[in-house]
Structures are given as structure tokens and as C-alpha cells.
Amino acid sequence: MSKLIRFLLVAGIIAALLVSAGCGQGADTGQESTKVRLAEVTHSIFYAPQYVALTQGIFEKHGLDVELAAAFGGDKTMTALLSDSADVILMGSEATMYVANQDANDLAVNFAQLTQRDGSFLVSRQPIENFSWDMLKGKVLLGQRKGGMPEMVSEYVQYLNGLEPHKDVEIIQNVEFQNLGPAFASGTGDFVQLFEPVASAMEIAGKGYVIASMGKESGKLPYTVYITKESIIDDQPETIQKFTDAVYEAQQWVNSHSIAEIADAIQPHFSDTDRETMLMVLNRYKEQDTWATDPILDEEEYHNLEAVMEYAGELTNKVPYEKVVNTEFARKAMNK
Structure with a gap:
């Protein structure tokens, strides 16, 4: 059974886990904010910049009301996107290659990188x-x-x-x-x-x-990346740009703050983790340069991922970088 078909078979389960879209108030303009349904592959300190964006009001500052849900598993996460139960997903970029190799009509596209190393x-x-x-x-x-x-x-x-x-x-x-x-x-x-x-x-x-x-x-890999559908990029480019702007701001926040400050910021999302463990984990991740400092998924990292997948026998056909990676939003975010 193909990966794409398997994704779709569990669509009903994911739909039940994720709440439908709605509207709130944007923090910076007073205008109605845009709801974004975000599904993460798992809930982990590994994604610290994302939780900083949530707790420090960065998404709200950019006019977004981000609703987070954990899909718990790669297949389920991609299913959430393909079945319209999520607008954006956070998972490994290898999944976009699998979808592309199934000749999908609406490609899954990587638009903002979060982590750049295995965790x-x-x-x-x-x-x-x-x-x-x-x-x-x-x-x-x-x-x-x-x-x-x-x-x-x-x-x-x-x-x-x-x-x-x-x-x-x-x-x-x-x-x-x-x-x-x-x-x-x-x-x-x-x-x-x-x-x-x-x-x-x-x-x-x-x-x-x-x-x-x-x-x-x-070495560096596009280990976890924000992904959306090609149709969403076409229909809602402003929303994807705002989301990428917020991700970049959160990355810069994490890069310029201490481990203790990061721990304070993300603690609401990890109330069951004691502070000693939290500090140890964050320090280990920061020391090894885990988090990307900008949202660009560069071509060298993409080809490094290909080499890993080819050695494992999991990449039947190479997918051109330009087909599943869009750096337009990341570059605009960095130029603002």
C-alpha cells in the first residue's frame, strides 16, 4: 500500500483530533486575526522556537491565531494536511518527497525550516x-x-x-x-x-x-520543517508569509536569549518536565546548533537528506529540490 493511500486512510481519525477554523483578534492591528490550524508530528522540547512563538505572542503580533494539535506520527501528520484537517504541519521534509513520488495533484511543500539537525x-x-x-x-x-x-x-x-x-x-x-x-x-x-x-x-x-x-x-538536515499544500500557498500567500515572519522572529528570539529564558518561555507547554531536565535538554540542543537561525531550507541540507534516505533504501526516486521547497517566504521574512 502506498504511503499516500495510507495517509488518507487515517484521515477521519485526524479530523476528529483537530478543531475546525475560526477567527480571533490580531494583537498588532485590532483586525480579525487569521486562524491557522497547526499539527505537529509530536510534542517535544526539540521544537522550542515554536513554543516561544506561541507563549511570547509572536504569532499574534503577526495577525495569526495559531491552534496547535499533536498528530503523533508522521503518517497521521501528513494525513492532517492532505485531508484539510490542518493548514500547516511540522514534521520531517522527507514526507514531502514521499507525497511527490505518489504523483499527488496538490503537492506538500516545505516553506520554513525549524530544526537543522537530528535530535x-x-x-x-x-x-x-x-x-x-x-x-x-x-x-x-x-x-x-x-x-x-x-x-x-x-x-x-x-x-x-x-x-x-x-x-x-x-x-x-x-x-x-x-x-x-x-x-x-x-x-x-x-x-x-x-x-x-x-x-x-x-x-x-x-x-x-x-x-x-x-x-x-x-551533519545538517532539514529535520523538521513547516509544510503546507501548494494550493494553500496559491490561495493564502499572505497567511503563509505572516506565519514565516513569526517563525523567523521566534528563531531570532531563541538565538539571542539564554537557556534559562528559553526554559521560562516554553515551560507552559511542558509543565510535567522538571527544570533541571529542561535546562539540560535545552543546553544540549543549543550547544549542537539544533535550531535553524533562519527559515531557509537550503539545497545542501536537502541533498544531505537525500543521501541519508538513499542509503536506507527509502528514496525510490529523487525529487527535485525546487519541486517541494519554496524559499520565497523565508527570504522575504529575512529581508523585512
Whole structure:
């Protein structure tokens, strides 16, 4: 079954999760603001600039009333867009290639990049001061879902470091994402690939230790990007421009503020995360240059993503950069 068809099969589920559009009052003009239904692939500190835009009134300043919902999963997130249950989605740009390769009439288009590196980390049972990737040889790695971007990046990083995944390293891939931390803590695997805040929480609890960053090792990628349909760009260019302007302002805010200030700003969205963990996570992400400082998805990053996908055997046909990437709004935002 094709990815596009699978997207559409769950459209009804997503429609029930996302609330229909309405109107509010814009903060800067007093005019009616434009409702934007935004679906994120998951809810994560990884997307800190987005939550800054929400809590600091940046979207409102640009005349937008952004309604956020988590779709929980790549297929479901793209389905939200294709089924008109969301106006904009935040997820990996690889999904736009899948849609394009299904000969969709209304393409999914990347218009503003948020994160520029993978957000996962390699965690060991004991601290390793001088880690080298050959230490994984003959070991068991508790990995991510086959075909998902985190697993593709992990296997590509292993390849770049002289390892042959699944031959030199045994990779367990039948553990659900939310259970990876508990499974590792209970004794499964020698190493585990984890996202934040689980990786930092494991360190604080003394159950695991971050020894490598997949984001640093793999280089810059359009890891999470704001995506909309080509028809929405054609029909509502002013809305997409306002959204991109707000994203750029939030990126600049994050780039110019301290970790403590970012933590204060996004705390309303992560009330269950204690401050020590929050600061550790934000510091780790900021140190490795996780967040893009502008919304342009550049061509070099796009081709790096292609290389990751090709190695994983997940890219049947290359999709021209210009077909699924629109930098017009990002460039205008930066020129204002």
C-alpha cells in the first residue's frame, strides 16, 4: 500500500483530533486575526522556537491565531494536511518527497525550516570518555522504527564511521518509541538511541549516559520543517508569509536569549518536565546548533537528506529540490 493511500486512510481519525477554523483578534492591528490550524508530528522540547512563538505572542503580533494539535506520527501528520484537517504541519521534509513520488495533484511543500539537525543521542550503560563508533561492533543497539528518520540517520552515521548496520551491530527495532527508555533501563541492549528529554532524564537517574549526538555526526538536515499544500500557498500567500515572519522572529528570539529564558518561555507547554531536565535538554540542543537561525531550507541540507534516505533504501526516486521547497517566504521574512 502506498504511503499516500495510507495517509488518507487515517484521515477521519485526524479530523476528529483537530478543531475546525475560526477567527480571533490580531494583537498588532485590532483586525480579525487569521486562524491557522497547526499539527505537529509530536510534542517535544526539540521544537522550542515554536513554543516561544506561541507563549511570547509572536504569532499574534503577526495577525495569526495559531491552534496547535499533536498528530503523533508522521503518517497521521501528513494525513492532517492532505485531508484539510490542518493548514500547516511540522514534521520531517522527507514526507514531502514521499507525497511527490505518489504523483499527488496538490503537492506538500516545505516553506520554513525549524530544526537543522537530528535530535537523538546515543546512550550507553556506563560513561565512556573517549567514545568511538567501533565500540558498537558486536553489541546490541536498541534502535528506532525501520524507515523512520531517526533510524535512517542512525544507520547512516554507523556507515560513515565504518560500520555495517545489522551486520556489525545488532539493532532491535520492535520496541515502541515511548518504551525505549524503560526497556533500556530494564536491561535490554548495550546502547540505545534516545530523544530528549528521555536521554537527559536517564542521565539524571544514573540509568544511562549520553556519549554521542546523531545530530552532530550526521551533519545538517532539514529535520523538521513547516509544510503546507501548494494550493494553500496559491490561495493564502499572505497567511503563509505572516506565519514565516513569526517563525523567523521566534528563531531570532531563541538565538539571542539564554537557556534559562528559553526554559521560562516554553515551560507552559511542558509543565510535567522538571527544570533541571529542561535546562539540560535545552543546553544540549543549543550547544549542537539544533535550531535553524533562519527559515531557509537550503539545497545542501536537502541533498544531505537525500543521501541519508538513499542509503536506507527509502528514496525510490529523487525529487527535485525546487519541486517541494519554496524559499520565497523565508527570504522575504529575512529581508523585512
